[in-house]
Amino acid sequence: MTDRVRATLEILARLVAFDTTSRNSNLALIDWVEGFLSERGIAAKRVANANASKANLYALIGPSEAGGAVLSGHTDVVPVDGQPWSSDPWNVSEREGKLYGRGTADMKSFLALALAHVDGARAAPLRRPLILAFSYDEEIGCLGAPAMIAEIVRDMPRPAAAIIGEPTLMKVVSAHKGVRSFIVEVIGREGHSSLPDAGVSAVMEALKLMNWVAGEGRAAALIPHPHFSPPGPTMTIGRVEGGTAANILARRCEFVFDLRAPEIAQADVIEARFREEAARLDAEIKARAPDGGVTITRRSNTAGLAIERDSAAEMLARALTGDNEIRAVSYAAEAGLFQRAGIPAIVCGPGSIEQAHQADEWIERSQIEEGARFMQRLIEKLCA
Ligand SMILES: [Zn+2]
Numbered sequence: 001m002t003d004r005v006r007a008t009l010e011i012l013a014r015l016v017a018f019d020t021t022s023r024n025s026n027l028a029l030i031d032w033v034e035g036f037l038s039e040r041g042i043a044a045k046r047v048a049n050a051n052a053s054k055a056n057l058y059a060l061i062g063p064s065e066a067g068g069a070v071l072s073g074h075t076d077v078v079p080v081d082g083q084p085w086s087s088d089p090w091n092v093s094e095r096e097g098k099l100y101g102r103g104t105a106d107m108k109s110f111l112a113l114a115l116a117h118v119d120g121a122r123a124a125p126l127r128r129p130l131i132l133a134f135s136y137d138e139e140i141g142c143l144g145a146p147a148m149i150a151e152i153v154r155d156m157p158r159p160a161a162a163i164i165g166e167p168t169l170m171k172v173v174s175a176h177k178g179v180r181s182f183i184v185e186v187i188g189r190e191g192h193s194s195l196p197d198a199g200v201s202a203v204m205e206a207l208k209l210m211n212w213v214a215g216e217g218r219a220a221a222l223i224p225h226p227h228f229s230p231p232g233p234t235m236t237i238g239r240v241e242g243g244t245a246a247n248i249l250a251r252r253c254e255f256v257f258d259l260r261a262p263e264i265a266q267a268d269v270i271e272a273r274f275r276e277e278a279a280r281l282d283a284e285i286k287a288r289a290p291d292g293g294v295t296i297t298r299r300s301n302t303a304g305l306a307i308e309r310d311s312a313a314e315m316l317a318r319a320l321t322g323d324n325e326i327r328a329v330s331y332a333a334e335a336g337l338f339q340r341a342g343i344p345a346i347v348c349g350p351g352s353i354e355q356a357h358q359a360d361e362w363i364e365r366s367q368i369e370e371g372a373r374f375m376q377r378l379i380e381k382l383c384a
Helices: 003-017 027-038 104-116 118-123 145-155 202-220 264-288 312-321 335-340 365-383
Strands: 045-048 055-061 069-074 093-095 098-100 130-135 161-164 178-187 234-242 252-261 293-302 345-347 362-364
Touching: 003 027, 003 104, 003 365, 027 055, 027 104, 027 130, 045 145, 055 118, 055 145, 069 104, 069 145, 069 335, 069 365, 098 104, 098 365, 104 118, 104 130, 104 362, 104 365, 118 365, 130 145, 130 365, 145 335, 161 312, 161 335, 178 202, 178 264, 202 234, 202 252, 202 264, 252 264, 264 293, 312 345, 312 365, 335 345, 362 365
Parallel strands: 069 130, 069 161, 161 345
Antiparallel strands: 045 055, 055 130, 093 098, 098 362, 178 252, 178 293, 234 252
């Protein structure tokens, strides 16, 4: 085991021990990372949320020059609630070459790799900088990263490429879908269920919109795309609640759905059609229940990553990994946000998305070793 791998494993254990489930503050982890960097003479910058309970953190290592590489990762993890873990999720344990713990795959191993290579980067004659960019609230809609990316674009010498270390088994992923999610509230008018026409059941009205979402989602998913699977846009309803009793026409029903699309234009068209459908229903309900209607709230909107062949990020990642296949993934990541801000981006990190968000999340030790070789080659590139 090389020193860099050993250092990565030590840092990983520290990072996993912070319960950074998105509902919690991530400041204890950020404090630790800030301390780690400041011990090495690196001043990191924080970008906090509105009530200062969470923060992004970014730092530049090496010369203040354009053309650097951003290593981007999120610090938050998904909940372990209700999952049957066979060991403590906040304590990394190794069994048969696999390291178990929440965030080992998604995506604290990448953060640990980046930090474990800070000493190597500082000692190397870098001609272009390495920029670390650690975000919060990625898992609940990429809420943290935009403010940090804006600051990096404003205050830092322009980086040439961003590598977003979501688990891809160290393969280069050139595209990911964008995702937007919506909260839909339908208000009807209560009444006795024996007289359905005397009131308006919000549940039964909401069902019309939910059926639209389900049907359109199934149809749109078939729109061909050379790289995505499923190829087209998808829609799923993730949560629904409404009504009070079997014999009461429901006053209120709320559901949440997401829309994932390869292209922003596709998502715009589907969203516009949904809004038309909702406006039509809103008018129908208001005709029978003037205080009722439909309200749509967009709760998140993350840009997709579009394939940019031969971008600086593509060239860099392909040179570092030797991987020349074009790949696209259906989950969202922060790469699209960097691309929209004018920084070419790709997704490439250790571990597999198949182990993400599960009980007994794990990463193969060999993935950490491969990640360490990737970091080493990246540092060499930045010296050239
Ligand atoms: Zn992730």
